[in-house]
Amino acid sequence: MVGLLNQAYPLTTIGVSLHLDPDDGPSAPPRIDVEVDLPEGVTLQRTISAEELGIPLTLAGIDEALSSGPPLRLPSGMHEQLREALELSPSAEPVWLEFQRPFGHLPAVPWERLLQPDLGRPLLRLPFSAIPAPPSADPVRIAVCSPWPGTAPLREFLQVVVPRLPGVQVDVFCRDPSAVSWAPPGAQVTVHELPEEEDVDPEPVGLSGRPVDEAELESPWLRWMAQTIAPDSVDVVHLVCPARLSQNFGLLDFGASPSGVDSPRAIRLVSTGQLLAGLTRLGAWSLSLAMADVRSSGRGEAGLRIFGHRMTGLLSGPVTLHLPSAAHAEELVAAYRFLYDPVPAPPPISPRLTIACHPGLVRARAVGAPAGSPGLARAIEATLDDCTPDPHLLRQARHDPAEAYAWVASSQRLLERWTSGLVGTETDPDASRTERDGVTSALRFISSVIEDAVRDNKGASR
Structure with a gap:
């Protein structure tokens, strides 16, 4: 179909x-x-x-x-x-x-x-979410997480990719003491200091006898990132790690905790659900994956690929997968410039890159591109406009120093995901409008509450 x-x-x-x-x-x-x-x-x-x-x-x-x-x-x-x-x-x-x-x-x-x-x-x-990514005219903020020390892809990302993205802000979470020296001079790169053990290594949820709350982040790496970035948000999360297979799914292998403590298998292996919770907490709308060069067996590529595919149905923004190899960091530069640079750039051509993104992104970056099937395309975009806060208001909130923007971005990600589920991927969103009206009204109400809270906070800060 x-x-x-x-x-x-x-x-x-x-x-x-x-x-x-x-x-x-x-x-x-x-x-x-x-x-x-x-x-x-x-x-x-x-x-x-x-x-x-x-x-x-x-x-x-x-x-x-x-x-x-x-x-x-x-x-x-x-x-x-x-x-x-x-x-x-x-x-x-x-x-x-x-x-x-x-x-x-x-x-x-x-x-x-x-x-x-x-x-x-x-x-x-083509992604498995029909909802386009939020418009962003600003240089993006990227959180880079590389749990395994000594990985060449992290060094290449900082030395080759970052200098080619003017104005980008990068937060690095890793256990490589040399990472500070890899950042180019003058770049907005922060290599965050490793946390104390007790800050991110509490008793694992699910092993303590307490009920598991999906909103809780079991991975100490995800907790460290969320705690450090708050109350701000990021746009993109770039992960450099290996992957493993379950019977039908892929799992990311984050290895030991940031403090170097060996994590039990249930904690070191991150599922799509756990990563999604972390991305939502961070306010991220896009994901980039790179295979770390740390497993001598070379296995896990299929796990990383199927993991990335599942994430395309859970995020509104692009999902990228890169298999780093010598002298190929320029390919990732091309992907990032195409996806995130405010100045339009063409999509890259590379057999080593996997990019899943909304066709609207390509159309928006092409001069004189055809409008597509106007009625159906407009119906998708109108549903997003109905169910999520005003993008202009969100941009204002992002630049307001008095606004704790993380909750706004997280709420926006949730509304995008719920709207994606409402629209579906295979049927015309107008086909079952009567059944959808109640859900649309509920999402519109939640969106209006968020907008009112942002306006009230803006007024109170004057």
Whole structure:
């Protein structure tokens, strides 16, 4: 099924899904449906087997193939078929990768590595949230968390990426004593001093016998970040860490606590729910992931990929995944300039980058871009306007020194998430308006309460 964003905007997409045939027996080899869809119509439909792709379709199998298997490949002749199918699409616009249900663990496959060399233009992923990221005309504030010491990606981020983002403010949370020297002179980079053990290492929730509150942050790293940033907020969180697999999900491995205390498995492994709670507390609307070079086995890439995919349905802003390697930090520079720089920049072209973002972001940064399906696109944007506070008022609150902005940003993130659930990803938001009216009214009321509180605080501070 074509998703809501593909209906709302005139996109060139490559859709992938698991092939389900009622005539197939339980022993039938898994297959994948690939479809090229232009605004003018479908130009390619092909079914390929997992064997042709050179990768199994279980999460563990994908991870093993990525770490030690032969290079991934497209079936013979498919390169030419893709090029022919895309001939009629505008070469200056990106191609979008869309995961159509049922898709299983297909998001863990590095499709950029398979497809990008043949496209000659950017390949972006459609997120699983139809809500666009909040507009931001200011240089962003980034919180960088690198729990494992001695990681090259952290050094490269500070030495290569930060100098190319004028005005950006960076907060660094790590255990690398040398990180202070990696920050470029004159940059707004703060490497925060490691906390005392008792500040971030209380008795773990869930091990103390107390009921687990989802709002509590079990990870000492997330607690340290939230405590340090408050009462302010950040826009982007950049994580440099390895990942591990559960049966069907990925988990981030934060290792020991900031004070160097070994954490039990239940605390060191961070789920999407725990990270989402941390991002909400920080007010962050975008996530960037980079694989740390600390595990000799090289495993965990599939876990990081499926983790990032799940986060695209929980955040309104872009989700980026980068697999760092020598001399490739410039690719992350290009991604950050495209996503966060107030001055428009083109999407990067790289098989090592995975970027999931809202099509509205590309449209807003392109001069003379087509308006898309105006009615449906406007309906999505109008729902967001109805259910969340006025962006202009939020920008004013952010720059008001009397405003404890963290609660405003956190509330905005919650409203965006609830609005995303209201809109969905596959159906027209006007299709069930009667059922949605009650929820919309409730979100509008909460939004108005936040706006009134911000105005009252602004008036009291004069």
